[in-house]
Amino acid sequence: MIEVENIHKSFGDNHVLKGISTVFEKGKTNLIIGQSGSGKTVFIKCLLGLFEPDEGQICYNGQYYSKLSTKERRNLRQEMGMVFQGSALFDSMTVEGNVMFPLDMFTNQSQSEKQDRVDFVLKRVNLIDAHKRYPAEISGGMQKRVAIARAIVMNPKYLFCDEPNSGLDPKTAILIDNLIQEITQEYDITTVINTHDMNSVMEIGEKIIFLKNGFKEWEGTNKEIFKTDNKAVTDFVYSSELFKKVRQMYIEERN
Amino acid sequence: MKYLEAIGKYFIMIWEVFKKPTKWRIMKTLILKEIDELIFGAMGIIIFISFFIGGVVTIQTALNLNNPLLPKSLIGFATRQSVILEFAPTFTSIIMAGKVGSYITSSIGTMRVTEQIDALEVMGINSLNYLVFPKIVATMLYPFAVAISMFVGILGGWVAAVFGGFAPSGDFIQGLQMDFDSYHVTYAFIKSIVFAFVIATVPSYHGFYMTGGALEVGKASTTSFVWTSVVIIIVNYVLTQLLLG
Numbered sequence: 339m340i341e342v343e344n345i346h347k348s349f350g351d352n353h354v355l356k357g358i359s360t361v362f363e364k365g366k367t368n369l370i371i372g373q374s375g376s377g378k379t380v381f382i383k384c385l386l387g388l389f390e391p392d393e394g395q396i397c398y399n400g401q402y403y404s405k406l407s408t409k410e411r412r413n414l415r416q417e418m419g420m421v422f423q424g425s426a427l428f429d430s431m432t433v434e435g436n437v438m439f440p441l442d443m444f445t446n447q448s449q450s451e452k453q454d455r456v457d458f459v460l461k462r463v464n465l466i467d468a469h470k471r472y473p474a475e476i477s478g479g480m481q482k483r484v485a486i487a488r489a490i491v492m493n494p495k496y497l498f499c500d501e502p503n504s505g506l507d508p509k510t511a512i513l514i515d516n517l518i519q520e521i522t523q524e525y526d527i528t529t530v531i532n533t534h535d536m537n538s539v540m541e542i543g544e545k546i547i548f549l550k551n552g553f554k555e556w557e558g559t560n561k562e563i564f565k566t567d568n569k570a571v572t573d574f575v576y577s578s579e580l581f582k583k584v585r586q587m588y589i590e591e592r593n
Numbered sequence: 594m595k596y597l598e599a600i601g602k603y604f605i606m607i608w609e610v611f612k613k614p615t616k617w618r619i620m621k622t623l624i625l626k627e628i629d630e631l632i633f634g635a636m637g638i639i640i641f642i643s644f645f646i647g648g649v650v651t652i653q654t655a656l657n658l659n660n661p662l663l664p665k666s667l668i669g670f671a672t673r674q675s676v677i678l679e680f681a682p683t684f685t686s687i688i689m690a691g692k693v694g695s696y697i698t699s700s701i702g703t704m705r706v707t708e709q710i711d712a713l714e715v716m717g718i719n720s721l722n723y724l725v726f727p728k729i730v731a732t733m734l735y736p737f738a739v740a741i742s743m744f745v746g747i748l749g750g751w752v753a754a755v756f757g758g759f760a761p762s763g764d765f766i767q768g769l770q771m772d773f774d775s776y777h778v779t780y781a782f783i784k785s786i787v788f789a790f791v792i793a794t795v796p797s798y799h800g801f802y803m804t805g806g807a808l809e810v811g812k813a814s815t816t817s818f819v820w821t822s823v824v825i826i827i828v829n830y831v832l833t834q835l836l837l838g
Contacts, residue, residue: 386715412613415717426708440716442619498715 339364340385340496340528345394347380354380355391356552365526367519367542369533372549373574378532381549382498385530386420387411398496416444419489421499421518425481427473427488433460434469437487444492459487463517479510483517490521497522497529503538511535515542536581539563548574564588603798610726610794613719620727627731631693631793632738638692639685643676643742646684647749650675655759665760669768672750674777681742682781683829686788689735690821694796697728698817701800702810710801721801728793735789736782743781780836787832788825795821 340362347355354377362368370378383389385396387403396403398414406414427436434456441452460469463483473481482502489497499518503511515535519542522529531538539546543560548571556571563575564585576582614620654671701724704710713720747769754760760768799817803809 388711388714412717415715418715420712420715422708422712424707426712428709428712429703429707443616443716443718 339399340530341395341397342385343395343397345381345384345391345396347377347384347389347391354552355384357394358549358552358554359394360547360554360557362528362530363545364528365523366529366544367522368528368530368545368547369539369543370530370547370549371533371539371574372555374534376549377552378549379500382500382530382532386418386498387415416440416492417495419492419494419497421482421485421489421497421502423501423504425473425478425485427481427484429473432470432472433465433476433484436473436484437491440488440492455491456487459491460484462490462521463487479506479514482506482510482514486514486517486521490525493525495527497527499529499531499533501533501535502531503533503535508537511537512541518542536575536578539575602802603794606721606725606798606801607794609719609721610729611722613722614726615718615723623723623727624730627727628734630696631728631731632734635689635692636738636741638688639738639742640745642688643681643685643745644749644752646680647672647676647746647751648753650680650746651750651753651759652757655754655757664768665764666768666771668754668760669750669765670771671768672754672765673747673769673773676746676750677743677777677781681739681746682785682788683825685739685742686785686792686825687822689738689788689792690796690825691818693732694792694817694821695814697793697796698800698803698814699810701725701797702803702813705801705803706806706810724801725794725797728797729790732789732793733786735792736785739781739785743778780832783836784829784832787828791824791828792821795824 342358342360342362344357344359345355346353346357358377358381370381372378380389384391390404398417401410401414403411403414427433428439431439437456437459438452441447441455445452447455456469460466463486465480465483465487468476468480468484473484476484486502497518502518503514506514515538518529518531521527531542533539540560543563546556546558546560546563547554548556548568550570556566556568558566563571566572572585576585615623651668651672654675655668658665658667658671701710704724710720710724713723751762751765754765755762796814796817799813799820800810803813
């Protein structure tokens with residue numbers, strides 16, 4: 339579980355995060371949504387410890403990040419997995435090398451143990467024959483799956499995903515969403531996903547936080563987002579004609 | 594003020610490079626890879642340029658020593674002094690700033706743009722140590738490249754002198770041995786180690802702290818070449834004053 343208490347973050351005069359408080363629950367897919375420039379990426383980077391909040395606290399299973407020593411922070415980072423928007427795979431390494439990298443860096447496992455673990459996670463993300471291929475040689479969807487495999491290879495307690503299905507076709511995007519949700523439930527981890535994708539919101543949004551201009555504007559589930567009358571949320575979620583019709587049908591059904 | 598801030602940030606980066614080292618088993622592989630790319634990968638261009646620069650120095654010296662009272666051995670002497678003191682360590686370093694420096698900036702810059710550096714940081718890895726330290730260690734073999742540059746430069750001078758008809762082989766070799774001071778070689782190697790550190794770190798700084806996209810990677814490579822060259826020229830002046838002045 340991650341508890342966020344009143345965090346603020348500024349860059350010069352630009353006040354990006356303005357007192358955000360929330361709780362990201364264990365075993366659930368928590369989504370952060372909002373327009374571009376609303377502070378989603380800065381928020382997730384604060385959660386990852388890449389940015390230090392100017393004010394407020396972030397607490398990981400009872401450990402306040404700001405009170406941890408450098409070594410404790412390093413250890414905490416090893417409990418985090420991150421799937422970046424562009425996958426951020428190491429170009430010079432094969433798929434197998436990318437997934438094995440955290441094991442090489444942080445464990446003293448034998449080569450065969452590491453290989454078994456890599457084979458297991460690659461199979462888990464449905465990548466069987468890509469071990470020896472380089473990131474440039476595989477599709478965007480496969481790159482995302484490699485990134486997920488790399489993120490979960492160390493059995494993380496926290497999984498962060500920055501727009502995991504951006505640039506993917508709708509079918510692959512749904513596969514990636516489902517994979518993340520399955521992994522979250524299977525390993526009972528705290529997953530936080532930063533997304534623009536309304537399909538993701540509807541499919542896997544067990545908890546949703548809507549950010550607007552650095553404030554937390556709304557919080558709820560994918561079921562509650564249908565019912566909300568919050569104008570900022572409805573303007574954002576139902577900006578497309580398709581979702582306007584979906585909502586209309588939902589309201590008609592309810593009445 | 595902007596420059597002062599950059600200089601401060603550069604020295605903080607150097608400090609960070611030596612903190613929290615990566616596992617030796619991993620680091621060893623990275624260092625060997627960087628030696629292959631940064632030193633052996635540059636040998637071709639170093640040998641090519643050194644040979645012709647040595648030849649040009651010889652021809653120009655010979656053309657300016659047209660007084661019949663001056664011995665031909667002076668051509669060999671002047672070539673040796675020019676190549677050992679300046680051309681091999683400094684000229685080669687400027688070439689290296691272009692070839693190796695641009696490679697370092699663009700490779701680290703691309704990693705920054707594609708969030709690979711963020712990925713390292715999220716994993717709890719000291720990305721500066723992981724990326725820059727192997728490059729610093731690899732470039733410490735740079736005096737080896739400079740020694741080869743000295744040899745090839747003088748060889749180029751000998752070829753130009755003998756086959757161009759500017760001096761007989763015996764006179765040229767006599768000039769090479771005339772008043773030889775081994776400290777000059779030591780001076781050249783000291784300079785080349787300092788230049789190597791500059792070639793590894795200044796481009797790394799420009800790559801690591803760059804922001805933007807692919808276009809900015811290209812701009813950062815150009816800026817890094819300019820600043821690496823400027824630093825090499827300033828350091829060359831200071832070291833010459835300190836070591837020979």
